[in-house]
Amino acid sequence: MEIIHISAECYPVAKAGGLGDVVGALPKYQNALGHVAKVVLPMYRTKFLYENQFEVVHKGGFGMGNYGYEYTVIREKTNLLGFDLYLVDIYGLLDREKIYGYDDDIERFTAFQIAVTDWISKWKHRPDVVHLHDHQTALIPFMMQNCFPFMHLATIHTVLTIHNAQYQGWMDWSKSNYIPDWDKWKWGLLEWNKMINPLASGIRCAAKVTTVSPGYLSELKYDANGLENLFEYEKGKCSGILNGIDDEVWNPSKDEFIQEQYGVEDANEGKAKNKKLLCEQFDLDITKPLIVFIGRLVGEKAADLLPAAISDSINHNEGSMNFLILGSGDPSVEYQLEQMRGAFMGYYNSQIGYNEKLSHQIYAGADFLLMPSRVEPCGLNQMYAMRYGTIPIVRNTGGLKDTVKDFGEENGYGICFNNASVWDITYSVHRAVELFKKSIRVEEIRKQIMELDFSWENSAGKYIEVYSS
Numbered sequence: 245m246e247i248i249h250i251s252a253e254c255y256p257v258a259k260a261g262g263l264g265d266v267v268g269a270l271p272k273y274q275n276a277l278g279h280v281a282k283v284v285l286p287m288y289r290t291k292f293l294y295e296n297q298f299e300v301v302h303k304g305g306f307g308m309g310n311y312g313y314e315y316t317v318i319r320e321k322t323n324l325l326g327f328d329l330y331l332v333d334i335y336g337l338l339d340r341e342k343i344y345g346y347d348d349d350i351e352r353f354t355a356f357q358i359a360v361t362d363w364i365s366k367w368k369h370r371p372d373v374v375h376l377h378d379h380q381t382a383l384i385p386f387m388m389q390n391c392f393p394f395m396h397l398a399t400i401h402t403v404l405t406i407h408n409a410q411y412q413g414w415m416d417w418s419k420s421n422y423i424p425d426w427d428k429w430k431w432g433l434l435e436w437n438k439m440i441n442p443l444a445s446g447i448r449c450a451a452k453v454t455t456v457s458p459g460y461l462s463e464l465k466y467d468a469n470g471l472e473n474l475f476e477y478e479k480g481k482c483s484g485i486l487n488g489i490d491d492e493v494w495n496p497s498k499d500e501f502i503q504e505q506y507g508v509e510d511a512n513e514g515k516a517k518n519k520k521l522l523c524e525q526f527d528l529d530i531t532k533p534l535i536v537f538i539g540r541l542v543g544e545k546a547a548d549l550l551p552a553a554i555s556d557s558i559n560h561n562e563g564s565m566n567f568l569i570l571g572s573g574d575p576s577v578e579y580q581l582e583q584m585r586g587a588f589m590g591y592y593n594s595q596i597g598y599n600e601k602l603s604h605q606i607y608a609g610a611d612f613l614l615m616p617s618r619v620e621p622c623g624l625n626q627m628y629a630m631r632y633g634t635i636p637i638v639r640n641t642g643g644l645k646d647t648v649k650d651f652g653e654e655n656g657y658g659i660c661f662n663n664a665s666v667w668d669i670t671y672s673v674h675r676a677v678e679l680f681k682k683s684i685r686v687e688e689i690r691k692q693i694m695e696l697d698f699s700w701e702n703s704a705g706k707y708i709e710v711y712s713s
């Protein structure tokens with residue numbers, strides 16, 4: 245089968261979160277299964293672009309609203325990532341360093357979708373499946389079926405994967421003229437709650453919809469940022485497929501980002517050496533359990549609860565644990581997490597920002613990883629942590645619920661709690677501190693979690709089943 249993944253992110257080309265990791269890995273594993281999977285991405289001005297070799301494969305043009313744009317498609321020449329990578333450049337819109345966060349993101353991603361659809365419409369052959377990821381690409385099924393210039397693509401099957409339904413790409417109806425000459429009788433396929441809603445449109449128009457864990461799919465029926473009824477109505481075409489982790493990138497026995505590589509057999513020594521390095525770097529105490537948080541400092545991840553939960557935990561447990569935070573996001577949370585350094589010196593530290601290499605070192609050196617997320621469609625960090633022998637402390641939601649079982653249950657190995665509240669977090673931290681005192685139990689759990697199978701092989705095959713159906 246020939247599968248074209250279209251996405252706003254793909255690691256290592258451009259990554260803001262888990263979407264990038266998934267799109268950087270899934271196609272590689274689909275190719276390994278004997279299929280031909282390719283990835284199309286906007287041509288942001290990232291390091292990857294300047295450090296690799298590309299060739300121009302197509303040039304075209306399109307109109308959007310009152311303006312005309314030219315676009316260029318380039319292809320990475322060496323198959324460096326294990327799949328064909330195509331980047332689409334649109335002068336004035338996509339030629340920027342960051343992926344998101346500009347005032348004209350609606351224009352940028354609508355233009356990207358028009359350019360990609362226009363390019364595919366010029367191909368002499370048809371791919372078997374066009375696989376879209378999140379709202380930035382979710383208008384494509386509508387365009388393939390209802391825009392007059394592209395209607396000959398209507399028979400190509402489309403799959404939409406939802407990595408996060410909180411963001412839907414809402415557009416005012418005044419921007420409906422951005423979409424190329426479309427059948428106005430079909431306006432209902434674009435509309436949700438008086439706005440153009442690209443994610444809702446993708447859910448209606450794609451042949452199949454997947455979410456990145458089965459648990460998240462069931463939650464969406466009662467909590468989907470306004471789309472609950474739509475998920476209920478379209479449930480027949482939806483399925484949940486758990487993400488995998490890329491073993492070539494996330495493997496402590498060959499990870500070049502970490503100081504000391506280790507496997508299951510020498511995990512205790514390996515982790516101790518990595519912890520020592522971290523503790524020296526961040527002025528923490530190696531004898532205490534090291535509890536870390538890695539991720540975006542936003543409400544969805546419940547990062548706003550971290551300052552109070554950390555202060556309460558340190559104050560009430562007489563500093564019997566250490567905390568380390570790596571992430572960026574909400575400026576007020578960033579500020580509080582920075583300010584706390586002075587107050588809890590020796591017990592707490594933080595690095596505000598995104599740092600891929602440091603994140604690997606933290607997974608390797610930490611004892612526990614905290615994920616109190618309010619919403620977690622799949623969550624990759626808990627799986628990375630387990631691969632590195634770091635015990636997850638998670639809220640029972642979405643993919644976290646599907647992947648972590650409390651150590652109090654039979655064959656359990658993590659620490660789980662129900663509410664995104666300061667109290668639930670501090671209580672779970674207390675459980676972690678108590679668990680840490682039982683070193684034999686910790687070693688058993690460490691071995692157990694490092695051996696859990698979160699590989700992509702399994703999930704990549706499930707996507708092929710969805711395509712075939």
Ligand code: NHF
Pocket residue numbers: 261262263266407408456487619620621622623624643
């Ligand atoms: O794992 C990749 C990621 C998910 O839970 C994560 C999220 C965004 O919020 O599918 O996408």
